[in-house]
Amino acid sequence: MKRYDDITNDQEICMHYNTDTNPYYGAIIPPIFENALFTYPSHEKFMEAENNQENHYVYWRGTNPTVSIVEKKLADLERGEECKCFASGMAAITAALFSSVQAGDHVLCISNLYKSTMDLLSYMEKFNVSYSTIYSTNMDDIRKEILPNTRLIFIENPTNMNHEIVDLEKISHLAKEFNIRTVIDNTWATPLFQKPLLFGIDIVVHSASKYLGGHGDIVGGALITSKQMMKKIFEKEYLLFGGSMGPHEAALLLRGLQTLPLRMKIHQENTIAVAKFLDSHKAVKKVNYPGLPHSQDNPLVQKQLTGFSGLLTFELKDATFEKVKEVINKVKVFKIGVSWGSFESLIMSLNFGNNEKQLIEKEHISPGLIRLSIGMEPAEKLISDLEQALNK
Ligand code: PLP
Numbered sequence: 085m086k087r088y089d090d091i092t093n094d095q096e097i098c099m100h101y102n103t104d105t106n107p108y109y110g111a112i113i114p115p116i117f118e119n120a121l122f123t124y125p126s127h128e129k130f131m132e133a134e135n136n137q138e139n140h141y142v143y144w145r146g147t148n149p150t151v152s153i154v155e156k157k158l159a160d161l162e163r164g165e166e167c168k169c170f171a172s173g174m175a176a177i178t179a180a181l182f183s184s185v186q187a188g189d190h191v192l193c194i195s196n197l198y199k200s201t202m203d204l205l206s207y208m209e210k211f212n213v214s215y216s217t218i219y220s221t222n223m224d225d226i227r228k229e230i231l232p233n234t235r236l237i238f239i240e241n242p243t244n245m246n247h248e249i250v251d252l253e254k255i256s257h258l259a260k261e262f263n264i265r266t267v268i269d270n271t272w273a274t275p276l277f278q279k280p281l282l283f284g285i286d287i288v289v290h291s292a293s294k295y296l297g298g299h300g301d302i303v304g305g306a307l308i309t310s311k312q313m314m315k316k317i318f319e320k321e322y323l324l325f326g327g328s329m330g331p332h333e334a335a336l337l338l339r340g341l342q343t344l345p346l347r348m349k350i351h352q353e354n355t356i357a358v359a360k361f362l363d364s365h366k367a368v369k370k371v372n373y374p375g376l377p378h379s380q381d382n383p384l385v386q387k388q389l390t391g392f393s394g395l396l397t398f399e400l401k402d403a404t405f406e407k408v409k410e411v412i413n414k415v416k417v418f419k420i421g422v423s424w425g426s427f428e429s430l431i432m433s434l435n436f437g438n439n440e441k442q443l444i445e446k447e448h449i450s451p452g453l454i455r456l457s458i459g460m461e462p463a464e465k466l467i468s469d470l471e472q473a474l475n476k
Contacts, residue, residue, distance in 0.1 A: 271290050
């Protein structure tokens with residue numbers, strides 16, 4: 085599946101691009117700039133830098149050369165003008181949210197979002213920022229939910245857990261009609277498989293702790309947007325909140341990016357194989373994965389996604405806590421844990437045995453839903469593990 089003409093450029097961006105070895109004595113990997121501050125030869129030069137910290141190295145909380153290299157790569161992968169890297173995905177999401185609203189504003193969420201994003205929105209109620217969620221991806225339904233004070237629409241595509249597809253071009257048009265900003269969490273697809281800025285979305289955020297880092301050894305985040313929007317975000321939510329990425333994480337992220345295209349290829353192949361297996365299993369009611377052959381026929385999938393990552397969910401026919409627990413406890417290759425997007429395969433469910441009613445009524449999630457992050461173990465091994473766990 086190839087719909088961006090310059091997809092090979094993405095591979096170049098991930099590898100050598102923008103890592104000029106000349107200033108570093110030809111070193112193939114740029115050094116880790118582990119220094120908190122940078123000095124200047126005169127007061128005039130210092131003032132110039134201090135007044136324009138975005139474009140000068142003054143203090144690590146603002147800019148750092150190792151972090152700058154990875155920021156340039158991520159901006160270019162997303163086809164955006166500017167990127168800033170954060171200490172976590174949540175720090176990037178916090179910056180995106182706080183830069184987009186003020187007291188009295190309303191945020192509209194499209195179906196499920198990552199739980200901590202929802203918790204943050206709830207926390208923001210104390211600043212008189214309200215939010216609501218529309219459990220539909222239909223544009224007429226979404227239009228009806230826009231309030232006079234809606235200033236931001238927050239999206240994940242595919243949506244969290246149920247993996248429904250949102251029409252990014254239509255939603256960005258709709259938002260522009262009402263002068264509303266759009267933010268998307270693009271962690272699932274990575275910039276390799278979905279480029280939301282090209283569909284008119286204003287801000288892209290990532291948890292770099294997932295595929296971008298890819299080795300389960302960093303927590304980080306990124307925010308990509310236009311020069312104009314970034315100028316304000318840099319001066320306020322980046323510099324003042326202080327959630328910037330450190331150079332060690334940036335170096336690990338740079339290493340992760342080098343193999344991103346290769347890793348995503350394996351995640352995709354493995355996950356399609358696992359999804360097909362689950363889709364034909366008698367204990368499974370539904371598989372939520374846009375990479376399933378029949379889901380790939382969806383014109384929106386074809387328009388927006390050039391590939392599929394390794395996170396899928398499936399719903400058990402027997403949607404009881406007992407059954408969910410049994411399946412999770414029976415797998416041997418899959419590890420039980422949070423997060424995703426690394427080399428290892430993971431399994432988890434949101435059903436904790438006391439929240440089924442909330443899952444169904446509030447979050448529109450089946451209590452029989454199990455989430456899998458498909459890693460890089462051989463697909464046959466993952467399938468036979470699931471087979472023994474699902475079969476009585
Ligand atoms: N967005 C999504 C979709 C996530 O799953 C996560 C973490 O699991 C985050 C954002 C938050 O990222 P981080 O853990 O790096 O703060």
